[in-house]
Amino acid sequence: MKKKKTLSTQLTFVISFIVLLIVGVFWMANNTLLEKYYVYNKEKEMLAVYKMVDLAAKNDKLSDDTFAVAFEKKCVGANIDAVVFNKYGKVIIEGTTDNQEIFQLLLEASMSSYSADYNNLNMTRQKDKRLGTEYIIINNRLIDGNFVYMKTPLESIKESVSISNRFFAIGTVAAIVVGVFMAYIVARNMTRPIRNMTELSTRMAKLDFDAKYIDTENSAKELYVLGEHMNELSQTLEQTITRLKVANNELQRDIKKKEEIDEMRKEFLSNVSHELKTPLALISGYAEGLKEVVNDDEESRNFYCDVIMDETDKMNRMVMKLLSLNHLEDGSDVLEMTRFDLTPLVRGVIDSSKLLAQKNEAAIEFDRTDSVYVSGDIYKIEEVVTNYISNAINHCTRGGTITVSYSMYSDRVRVSVFNTGEPIPDKDIENIWNKFYKVDKARTREYGGSGIGLSIVKAIMELHHRGYGVINHKDGVEFWFELELFIANNQ
Known part of the structure; x- marks a missing residue:
């Protein structure tokens, strides 16, 4: 052009x-x-x-x-x-x-x-x-x-x-210089209102409707009227575009929400069907075996019944966790923020997990006895600690150690749960917080893991607007989360 x-x-x-x-x-x-x-x-x-x-x-x-x-x-x-x-x-x-x-x-x-x-x-x-x-x-x-x-x-x-x-030559040069300068000044003054309107139209083209034409030059009547009409046009366009944006945002939200619901439905059906397939097959198989050996010895019948009950319990726990996670993700589960002592909560979860730790030949270490007051939903934070410790026990090496510790900062406390064992592969680090994702599916099956626990942790911590994460070490893995800390003087 x-x-x-x-x-x-x-x-x-x-x-x-x-x-x-x-x-x-x-x-x-x-x-x-x-x-x-x-x-x-x-x-x-x-x-x-x-x-x-x-x-x-x-x-x-x-x-x-x-x-x-x-x-x-x-x-x-x-x-x-x-x-x-x-x-x-x-x-x-x-x-x-x-x-x-x-x-x-x-x-x-x-x-x-x-x-x-x-x-x-x-x-x-x-x-x-x-x-x-x-x-x-x-x-x-x-x-x-x-x-x-x-x-x-x-x-x-x-x-x-x-x-x-x-003399005329000198005067001519001076006249030309002065004339050109005056011509520039006059032209600039004459076109300043037009330049202002050009700038206004450029900003309007970029949807900047805060720009308004202000007649500071005492412009000619035609330019003044044109400037006022451009202001009216800018205001009308702003109102129209605002209404369109509101309608478009609502439409986008509706579309996104529908897509999310469809995606969640598909993912839920796929994951649930996958997770239920194995226990249902086991229940069906052991039920048939129980029927066939009904007249045999009592020990076999008890074994078959124990397997069926164990698989039923796993399915029940998975369904309960799914319902809990669903409430957390759709916003229907509201936090009940309170001020509580974190140390007794952690100690209680460790005590209730000792039998499982002993079964897996793992030792749990936690040496804090002082009170650490934090703000949060005490029941949901307990669920986070439970999931972290349960996950550490299940992935800890035989005869290994699980260490629970605090890192104190000026305004927050970080709770870390470390277990000895194999680090998480780099390709899996970003996915472990997703529902039903399992790094070692075969081993997870051994202890009844459903791949939902870390997803619940993620949902709870995001509701609290606090940090969480995982760190690989040479000899193990550390999971952590943070809570707002109350200073002792304010207790």
Whole structure:
């Protein structure tokens, strides 16, 4: 797309061109006509002096002292050499001419005649070959028979023209600079309201409707009306787009919610069917076996019944956890925030988990006895601690150690549960918080894990708006969560 010039640039160019055109015309006129104009005026001055002398001759006042002073003053002021003399060469009155020239002019003067017509005077141009100077000369007979001789050099005119041209050149440069600058200022001032409206329209195009046109330049009526209409347009567009955004956001929320519900439904059905498939198959198989060995020994019947009851208990616990997680995720489970001592809570969970730890030949270490007051939902935090410790017991190496510890900060406490064992593979770190995700599905099956416990931890901690996570170590894995800490002075 061809690059467009701004309106102020175009106006500056146009005004500058007009200034340059006017200055150029005057420059050409000055160089071609000024000298002619000077010569024309000089001839008029010489004619005026001649008329003055001719009138004095008619009135017989050439010898009058008053006329002599006026005559000399006129000649000096007009830079005219003039002399009036008789036919014998005697000077009657002179302006600035040297007397020695009179005798050289007698022959020429004697050949001149009186002319009553001033337009037909003997006015000529002569050039002094020795000096190379050109003169305007009047050599004429007066009515009383005397002669008048007048001359003025053209060099002074040419010099005046030259000086005038140089001065005009300097003035021209100054006029051009000032003219262009003034053209720029005028164009800028004239187009400032338009530039403001252009900026306003640009911001409107970017949906910035805070921009308003304010007439601070006392603009022309048309520009003022246009600015007001743009303000009205901006307000109307803002209102319309706001309504569209609200409607669009509601639609997006509805679509997203529907997609989430559909995705959760599909995921739930897939995961539940997958998790229930194995226990149902075991229950079905052992139920058939129980039926077949119903008449056999009591020990076999008890074993079959124990397996069926164990699998039923696993399914029941998984369903209860799913219901709990569902309540947490859909927001229907509200936190009951209280201030409680964290240490007895952790100690209670450890005590209730000792039998499971002994079964897995794992030792649980927790050496804190001091009170640590925190803020949270005590029952849900207990569930977080239970899931962490249960998870640590199930993944701890035989004969390994589980360490529960605190890390105290100025405004929070971090609870860490570390178990010795194999670190979690890097590819699984981000997924362990997802529902039904299991790093080691075969081993998880051994202790009845459903892959829901860490998802519950995630949901509870996000409801508390507190941090949680997992850290791999060389000799094991550390799970942690944080709670707001109450300072002892405020207890």
